[in-house]
Amino acid sequence: MAQQQSTLSNCEAELPAKHRRLARLLLTAMRPHQWSKNAFVFAPLLFGKKVTDLSAIGYAFLAFAVFCLLSSSLYLFNDWLDSDEDRTHPEKRLRPISSGDLPVSVALCCAGILFVAGFGIAAAIGAKFFFLAASYIVLILAYCLLLKHLLVLDCMTIAAGFVMRVVGGAIAVQVMPTHWLIVCAFLLALFLAFTKRRQELLTLSGNAAAHRYVLGQYSVEYVDRVNTILIGAAIVCYALYTVAPETVARFGTDALIYGTVFVIYGMFRYLALLGDSANGGDPSKMLLRDKPLLLTVIGWAAYNAILIYGTTLRGMLDK
Numbered sequence: 001m002a003q004q005q006s007t008l009s010n011c012e013a014e015l016p017a018k019h020r021r022l023a024r025l026l027l028t029a030m031r032p033h034q035w036s037k038n039a040f041v042f043a044p045l046l047f048g049k050k051v052t053d054l055s056a057i058g059y060a061f062l063a064f065a066v067f068c069l070l071s072s073s074l075y076l077f078n079d080w081l082d083s084d085e086d087r088t089h090p091e092k093r094l095r096p097i098s099s100g101d102l103p104v105s106v107a108l109c110c111a112g113i114l115f116v117a118g119f120g121i122a123a124a125i126g127a128k129f130f131f132l133a134a135s136y137i138v139l140i141l142a143y144c145l146l147l148k149h150l151l152v153l154d155c156m157t158i159a160a161g162f163v164m165r166v167v168g169g170a171i172a173v174q175v176m177p178t179h180w181l182i183v184c185a186f187l188l189a190l191f192l193a194f195t196k197r198r199q200e201l202l203t204l205s206g207n208a209a210a211h212r213y214v215l216g217q218y219s220v221e222y223v224d225r226v227n228t229i230l231i232g233a234a235i236v237c238y239a240l241y242t243v244a245p246e247t248v249a250r251f252g253t254d255a256l257i258y259g260t261v262f263v264i265y266g267m268f269r270y271l272a273l274l275g276d277s278a279n280g281g282d283p284s285k286m287l288l289r290d291k292p293l294l295l296t297v298i299g300w301a302a303y304n305a306i307l308i309y310g311t312t313l314r315g316m317l318d319k
Helices: 002-030 032-047 054-081 104-125 127-145 153-173 179-211 213-217 220-243 245-251 255-273 283-289 291-318
Strands: none
Touching: 002 054, 002 104, 032 054, 032 153, 032 179, 032 291, 054 104, 054 127, 054 153, 104 127, 127 153, 153 179, 179 213, 179 220, 179 255, 220 245, 220 255, 255 291
16 A cells, blocks of 8 residues: 555656656747747837837737747647658757657647737737738748748748748838838848758758758858858848938938948858857857857947937937
């Protein structure tokens, strides 16, 4: 009798431990470090002069939450879809689903819950945002099922997802995104997508095509040439945006052009970090690990905020 009670006590103790382990695996599979990509939704808040609007700030954070929930839902779905391919990858084989540590049924159930929660918040923001969130899901599902296997279109689809984050943020805070902002976001995201492909080629070496067919159609030399073009295009596009007549008229200053130095340093710094294969080409991880890169982003945001809101703040202080 005493032995049976001891066995029951051990089982009861093991149950919470299993639940905690399962929760940790789910959180890992949801990739919270990738949520930094969803910070693109805050760009319209800054450049739309809405940072002092508490209501707009609240809606921007709701939009951020929606993209975090939906992207994590899609990560779980995609990891299940790619589990066989991921087992041939030196890093991806360690993911909870491909390693077999996280049951597929649990992962897909969690993906469904995140999906419903994301669309629930999207509906609360408004019909336009709900439609954009639905379009984002369709785009990424198309990527998971087909477009990720097509040369160039795979990277363009990823970049389009970033643009949709920017447009979603604009809808949430009720500002009109400029064409300049959309093009700059697209070029930057396209650069990040191609650098990710480059690192995959280096990591997998001769096994790249075996992991994913489309990787066999890329080469490091080709990606390097593309990135040279994208870096130049992104920097020039951003510089032109800062001195465009509508930009100067909106913010009352032409000094935004000097913030281009942050963009140049950040992109060149990121490119230098790619020389170390240990970095893996993941922009989210690099941003969190590399202090100079993180400080560059913070410095860029602070510089623009001071210029854009300096007049407003001075007016408030004078009162």
